[in-house]
Amino acid sequence: MAKATSSSNRLGNFAWAVFPFICLVILWMLVHASGWVSPALLPSPLEVLQTFWTHLTEGGLLVNMGMSIQRVVGGLLLGMLLAVPIGFLIGWYKPIRRFVDPLVNFFRALPPIALIPLVIVYFGIGEMAKIAILFYASFFAAVIVMYEGMSQISPVYIRVAKTLGATDMEIFLKVMVPMTVPHMLTALRVALGVAWATLVAAELVAAQEGLGAMIQNASAFFDLRAIYVGIICIGAIALMMDIAIRKLSNRLISWQDRSGE
Template structure:
């Protein structure tokens, strides 16, 4: 049994790594085939060399820490507000009718469009960057939350009412547990949006962070560092998403057993 688990784990890792190997091979092919100007496409080896130099002699580690810190702060603040608002909109239909157009209006606005206003009202400090990430996280998460609540089968509510449960008991004992998967999905969606918004957030006079590193490198046409920053953002976002997936499996495993 233990040997089979180890074999499955190795196979899973291989399947996860294989697409990235294909991507690297395609990258090498593009550079070697002459389809792209080699001066405009650094090789994977050159990017790795830049990574090592930035890690040992540069500020790569500090930039990673600053970006992760900003994303986590914006994400957590966005989720702290998105969860109760999502419950409120999903539970009370009149509130949903009133708030839904506003939510969709602001969700459609790109965070980068708000940067000038954020600078005017909040300056160029850390608060401004976190507010942009909060904005992006909140509106993406709240949509998932209340859409998830509206998809919960009304049969559960009817059964609970038939058994004499009050509205508060239905909300706490039926709606909240049934919404946990949607909370985790909202967290994953908000995480992806926060990372996608990071570069825009760090446009606000950031001196450190992966987005700031990319912006500074673009001013000097340093393509190796630009590629490095993009790859770091992708890897960090992927690792955090994988961690959330494993957390989701643990927290909602009871649902699979119940359905079985």
């Protein structure tokens, strides 16, 4: 009985997750059929699906997807590896936070596409340049979530730990780190979204393969169908990775009160 209920719940959750996309496709079909927009400017879902299949079987779509995933994951991991300790440092020490906060917000506001000329000068036009742009975008998105989460942890927990005789290191490892795990995972999700949003800009740097490069090449020939395929692939992959992180979060922080979800 419990298994049947669990299966029913999963099926219901899946249906609710898919339903908005079905509505979006239906709306897309209605707008295309209505003639409000020229068919030359708005391909039908079926035409986009056919283009997707053609690129999948003949056009190297899997290679483009693989290259983009590789770049995003590389930039994201490097960004998180640096953002987590720096976020801890800024959140733990208020004087450092006061000094660093304006700098972090300044660089966070700079669009990665504006840095492409400098990236080319310093890193060339190889894979390192693309990873550097994604790293830049991921790092500043993640570090803000990290130190904001650290700074909002109630000092009551620290005072209680000190009352019980805990050292600063024990407070950090046994109080602050567990309390910050949810913020780490949130930072990972935010940085992932920003990395995918920056992908097309990163692949402006002489990329021959990748979904961003595919979109740019298609735009040069006004191939709207291929552009739609590239955009949908980016969104779909980003969504699947985000769902995976959310499931990981639910497992890692199941001890926390999740009633707010």
